[in-house]
Amino acid sequence: MEHKHIYDKSGKQLCCTLEEKINSVANKNLKKGNKEAGCCATNEPIFKNVKTHGDDHDHSIGDDNMFKVFLPAVISFVLLGLAINFDHFFPQTWFTDWVRISWYILAYLPVGFPVLKEAIGSISKGEVFSEFLLMSIATIGAFAIGEYPEGVAVMLFYTIGEVFQTLAVTKAKANIKTLLDLRPDEVTILLNNQTKTIKAEDANIGDIIQLKAGEKLGLDGTLISENATFNSSALTGESKPDTKLKGETVLAGMINLNKISEVTVTTAYTDSKLSKILQLVQDATSQKAPTELFIRKFAKIYTPFVVLLATLICIIPYFFVDSYIFSQWLYRALVFLVISCPCALVISIPLGYFGGIGAASKNGILFKGGNFLDIIATIKNVVMDKTGTMTEGVFKVQEVNLKPEFNKTEMLQMANALENQSTHPIATAIHNFVGEVDNTIELKNVEEFPGHGLKAHINGKELLVGNLKLMDMFSIEYNIDPTTIVYTLIAIAYDQKFVGFLTIADSIKEDAQITINKLKALGVKTTMLSGDKNTVVQFVAQQLGIAHAFGDLLPEDKVNKVREIMAKSGSVAFVGDGVNDAPVVALSSVGIAMGGLGSDATIETADVVIQDDMPSKIPMAIKIGKQTKRIVWQNITMAFLIKGIVLALGAGGLATMWEAVFADVGVALLAILNAIRIQKMKF
Numbered sequence: 001m002e003h004k005h006i007y008d009k010s011g012k013q014l015c016c017t018l019e020e021k022i023n024s025v026a027n028k029n030l031k032k033g034n035k036e037a038g039c040c041a042t043n044e045p046i047f048k049n050v051k052t053h054g055d056d057h058d059h060s061i062g063d064d065n066m067f068k069v070f071l072p073a074v075i076s077f078v079l080l081g082l083a084i085n086f087d088h089f090f091p092q093t094w095f096t097d098w099v100r101i102s103w104y105i106l107a108y109l110p111v112g113f114p115v116l117k118e119a120i121g122s123i124s125k126g127e128v129f130s131e132f133l134l135m136s137i138a139t140i141g142a143f144a145i146g147e148y149p150e151g152v153a154v155m156l157f158y159t160i161g162e163v164f165q166t167l168a169v170t171k172a173k174a175n176i177k178t179l180l181d182l183r184p185d186e187v188t189i190l191l192n193n194q195t196k197t198i199k200a201e202d203a204n205i206g207d208i209i210q211l212k213a214g215e216k217l218g219l220d221g222t223l224i225s226e227n228a229t230f231n232s233s234a235l236t237g238e239s240k241p242d243t244k245l246k247g248e249t250v251l252a253g254m255i256n257l258n259k260i261s262e263v264t265v266t267t268a269y270t271d272s273k274l275s276k277i278l279q280l281v282q283d284a285t286s287q288k289a290p291t292e293l294f295i296r297k298f299a300k301i302y303t304p305f306v307v308l309l310a311t312l313i314c315i316i317p318y319f320f321v322d323s324y325i326f327s328q329w330l331y332r333a334l335v336f337l338v339i340s341c342p343c344a345l346v347i348s349i350p351l352g353y354f355g356g357i358g359a360a361s362k363n364g365i366l367f368k369g370g371n372f373l374d375i376i377a378t379i380k381n382v383v384m385d386k387t388g389t390m391t392e393g394v395f396k397v398q399e400v401n402l403k404p405e406f407n408k409t410e411m412l413q414m415a416n417a418l419e420n421q422s423t424h425p426i427a428t429a430i431h432n433f434v435g436e437v438d439n440t441i442e443l444k445n446v447e448e449f450p451g452h453g454l455k456a457h458i459n460g461k462e463l464l465v466g467n468l469k470l471m472d473m474f475s476i477e478y479n480i481d482p483t484t485i486v487y488t489l490i491a492i493a494y495d496q497k498f499v500g501f502l503t504i505a506d507s508i509k510e511d512a513q514i515t516i517n518k519l520k521a522l523g524v525k526t527t528m529l530s531g532d533k534n535t536v537v538q539f540v541a542q543q544l545g546i547a548h549a550f551g552d553l554l555p556e557d558k559v560n561k562v563r564e565i566m567a568k569s570g571s572v573a574f575v576g577d578g579v580n581d582a583p584v585v586a587l588s589s590v591g592i593a594m595g596g597l598g599s600d601a602t603i604e605t606a607d608v609v610i611q612d613d614m615p616s617k618i619p620m621a622i623k624i625g626k627q628t629k630r631i632v633w634q635n636i637t638m639a640f641l642i643k644g645i646v647l648a649l650g651a652g653g654l655a656t657m658w659e660a661v662f663a664d665v666g667v668a669l670l671a672i673l674n675a676i677r678i679q680k681m682k683f
Helices: 026-031 063-084 094-124 131-144 148-181 273-284 290-319 326-340 343-362 370-376 408-419 425-434 468-473 512-521 534-544 555-569 579-587 600-605 617-651 657-680
Strands: 005-007 013-017 186-191 194-199 208-211 221-223 227-231 242-245 261-265 365-367 381-385 396-402 444-449 453-458 461-466 488-494 497-505 525-529 548-550 573-576 590-594 608-610
Touching (some): 063 094, 063 148, 131 326, 290 326, 343 657, 408 425, 408 453, 408 488, 408 497, 425 488, 468 488, 512 617, 573 617, 579 600, 617 657
Parallel strands (some): 381 573
Antiparallel strands (some): 186 194, 186 208, 208 261, 221 261, 488 497
16 A cells, blocks of 8 residues: 655655554644654653753652652741740840751751752753852842841742642643553453453553453453443543443543453554553643743843842942941842742743643643643634534444445445445445355555545446546446435446446534534634535534534545635644544644544544544634633733742842742742642633
């Protein structure tokens, strides 16, 4: 089979073909202009080391580290309390003064030493002006001018802020991290009517898995039992039991509910939908949102600038103030440094995006990065495919109309044999209607015409199965008025003669109407594009209230239509599931794939994956994006506003170190609490 490559928006060919199982989302880095990762690059899992400052210290908590996180702050708090009350217990002498100072130093070390260490580490790596340097200069300076309690308090409250941040990060990633436990390590397979437990990764395609009630499926497969009921909430976010019938697809991560079932493995362990989901989630936070990238760049300029200002605040008054006292102006400069620390921004903004990704994952929506949360929040046009997106994608033959001079059984068997060469839902419908393929039928020169149909030679004669455009392509005469037939029409021609046609129908998804209504409520315009017959497309569009719908489109026609909409209206989200949707998914501002039964190519090319194929998750994804962006900008506004006010007060000598601590750590805590709100929201 000829390989069809994926291309980015500039026309550059990406490394992975549609037929290959893609092992990374590096094509998205190229597509969206992220140059940090090359094609098919391998990324480290985000859960190995979660960094939210852009520095090297770790904010992930293991079960055995919880005590260690709180211990330094507790020790420092107790020692600080003793040091402050030292004078109540001992008379003030030169000896007790040194003892009291020693107590303050002891109180400082548990919380201050890690920060001093980070500051030295950052400087050694060339990152001189970090938040750690600001805190170190401010607190050491406070000790130098005798403000011991305030010096310790700055570091103590900073550490408390770090503790809250750590707890917030742990909570934010909990919704995502649970996915890592979905895939069982072992499966039970049947060999010669005997059960054998093996590692899931050692199972081969074609093996039969025996799944007991309550067990979790380890690989994708096809159900060979008559029926079975599964809990798929871990994959889809929906708690409703899902009953599968014999021959239907079941996915890794589903839990068998009521009886022993058997499943034939159809996909390798590393290529299962769940494996791909886990990889997408693990790669998600490596994609930084523009706002987050801007704040990081801003902090690199902002921090040295405030250090310069603090220095000037301390020195310049010497030349203009008659009663200049160095310690007084140094104190103001130190207050200014503490206030100006950008902790609230560099902590809360990535945490906001991380929380957005977690909230979406909890609802069965996978964002491949925080940048796509930003983009989807601005979407004003949603363009969607019909089959498998707004409709079930499960076709059934409604009518068979063949000319009497042809043997009906023979012609249907030949059409079935040819359609067996395709994975299109229409081919499945014909196969389900006709039955098993007659293996005595010998096909030669099989050729597929995308958007048209299939051609082959049988007994030296040409067989065509497809739409009427295929008949026109090969100059086959027919006496059908396609406008009189609502359903999808599949025509058959044999030996240059028109044999007749079948009609095939699909059903609209339960939540399709809800989807359109919610998108309209959000002010989003909807358009439907499909390669299906135009009368069918218009019929579905009319039922759902979609104003603009176009049928009889080839893959390149879909691309052109989306380009037209983007030229007129700007940003466009495209939703699809088939292999032929991959090019237009790549072209769109935000590509959304139906991930349950969607093609691997479309899932890998998309920016957002809806795990349960429910279109109602489209407006939900937009709402999550809007809410995430709103929270991020609330934090930015709050941080700049409060810091600006207290900076002015500090420079004028009206704010003490305690107000500085609030402007730094207090604002950071408020921003963190605001950022984690998104995980509690209902969408």
